[in-house]
Amino acid sequence: MPTRPQQPQNRTGKKTKTHKVLRVQVFSEEDICGICGGVVDFSLPGTDDWGPTLGHLESVRERPDLEFVRSNLELQHSRCNKKQGA
Numbered sequence: 001m002p003t004r005p006q007q008p009q010n011r012t013g014k015k016t017k018t019h020k021v022l023r024v025q026v027f028s029e030e031d032i033c034g035i036c037g038g039v040v041d042f043s044l045p046g047t048d049d050w051g052p053t054l055g056h057l058e059s060v061r062e063r064p065d066l067e068f069v070r071s072n073l074e075l076q077h078s079r080c081n082k083k084q085g086a
């Protein structure tokens with residue numbers, strides 16, 4: 001009996017999940033804001049100015065292909081992210 005090759009499930013249209021996974025990964029790996037260099041307080045909600053948010057090194061508008069690439073993501077303060085307009 002031939003064994004079936006294991007194929008990864010194609011999860012197209014699951015951007016939200018990918019984003020969530022990367023968010024958790026970045027938040028667990030970094031604790032410094034990529035813009036101002038200050039420590040990010042994870043006890044604050046993402047809606048707070050000084051709360052953690054996921055930022056992009058290359059803006060998604062210019063590089064939509066890098067939106068979910070780990071190397072293009074970094075931890076940022078919510079307010080720094082807004083200031084930068086990314």
Ligand SMILES: [Zn+2]
Nearest residue numbers: 033036077080
């Ligand atoms: Zn900052």
